[in-house]
Amino acid sequence: MSYSTLYNFQLISELIELRTEQFLNEQNYLKELASDGTYPKICNDIIQKILSSSHLNESPSNRLVLKLISDYFIVTKLLEKKEENQDEILSFWEKTEFFDQFLDEKINNEQLPFQLLQQAYSLFCLKNSVAPSIDGLQFNYLPVNEIGDTAEQVVCDKKLIKFSPTFRPSEIVFIPEERQILSIQDGLILIPICEEGYEKAPQFSKDIAKALNIIKQANPSLNRLFELLTHTIIPINKPGIVSFSQQFLPGISSINLFERDFTDLLDDLVHENGHHYLNLLLDHFELIIEDDDPIFYSPWRDALRPIRGLYHAVFTFFWAFELFQSLIKLYKNDNSLKNILNLPKIMRRASEELAMINACRPQVNMAFVMGKITDEGYQVINTIYDCLDLNEHFLKTIQHELKLLDPQELRLLEENLTYINERTEHYSLN
Secondary structure (H helix, E strand, O other): OOOOOOOOHHHHHHHHHOHHHHHHHHHHHHHHHHOOOOOOHHHHHHHHHHHOOOOOOOOHHHHHHHHHHHHHHHHHHHHOOOOOOHHHHHHHHHOOOOHHHHHOOOOOHHHHHHHHHHHHHHHHHHHHOOOOOOOOOOOOOOOOHHHOOOOOEEEEOOEEEEOOOOOOHHHOOEOOHHHOOEEEEOOEEEOOOOHHHHHHHHHHHHHHHHHHHHHHHHOHHHHHHHHHHOOEEEEEOOOOOOEEOOOOOOOEEEEEOOOOOHHHHHHHHHHHHHHHHHHHHHHHOOOEOOOOOOOEEEOOOOEEEOHHHHHHHHHHHHHHHHHHHHHHHHHHHOHHHOOOOOHHHHHHHHHHHHHHHHHOHHHHHHHHHOOOEOHHHHHHHHHHHHHHHOOOOHHHHHHHHHHHHOHHHHHHHHHHHHHHHHHHHHHHHO
16 A cells, blocks of 8 residues: 555545455354254354345445354354453454343343354344345344434435344334434435434534534544545434444444534544544555553543554544635635634544544554554554644644633643653653
8 A cells, every 4th residue: 555645535545345245254154154954043144145146236334244144144153262261252242233132131131142153143124124034033123323314213225214132124114204313414414313413404414514614624634534434423322422433334423412612523533534534444445453551541531542542543533623624724814714613622532532642642653663554554553643743833833822821722732731741650650
């Protein structure tokens, strides 16, 4: 991979086009795993029914179907040596929607892998309008909020239908038009998943459209990245949770639109898009050697993180800095933004992101020496630091301007920078 610029649109487009091929490769790989004949007949029937179906085309929900099948093979393998793998088994279920059942002593944990396949088959039938047809298998779908599903609604072919515990394609009931998916702009939709979300959806849609228009004015290349990589926004109303996305659901961003201001919205949109960008690269290139060792300090979490956490943080928060720096330049040249953008906060946030990314540089170098970042991964992350090296005087300039513009924001910035430096130094000594 030749990586001399972060705005490599040709590479990104080529990798997106390869998703279908990658999906087929994963499908064939899972077929091979299932062909050894060591799994129960009902499990083989489910797997073969899904993997041999002509309906199994590349889509976010079908990617999740393949992940559930893959997870079944992973945990089944772990259970072969249950006593030796207790920590790994706990860690596995902790990352799934079945963790509470795993902790429930009344449930036979060795039967839980079958529920993964039940979920996979139910999800497959539901999303592809396929009638369940395996004798003795009960339709049992646990709604996945991350793809817009709840106990009341399910996304089906870009329409919302009423969730039913006994799904049949002939019995689909569509939800009224006033509670449907909203189109924000071409290629971007909003899927509310709670009552308050529906009430505020029109305003959310307007705010996101306004934010993207400002991003386009400030940095057209950053907006182009967003258009390529994000297709769905799911508003979440969970106190303390800002935003998140998942590698196996590319293009879907879950963002807290209830507790955050407009500056935060701008930030969250490009930050999650940064995750989609990095996940696309990780799907095709070995940038890091993953493990679960929390040995790298993350100033954003104020905690030790594994290499994946450090690498993702540096890559994704760079886009926040890129955005805020572009907004500052735009603000100074466009008087119409004075009542829309909070310039002092944007200046502070840009300075904080720059400081935190730079604070991680020694750890990135150490991770490379330790073999946790590959040569290719080091090349990619250093493209970010090359960009930041061009902004070495940025922090002093912003601090001077904030002193005149908003002394309170300057004090907050100075306090945060002092804390970042102290914590970084502390963890560098331990």
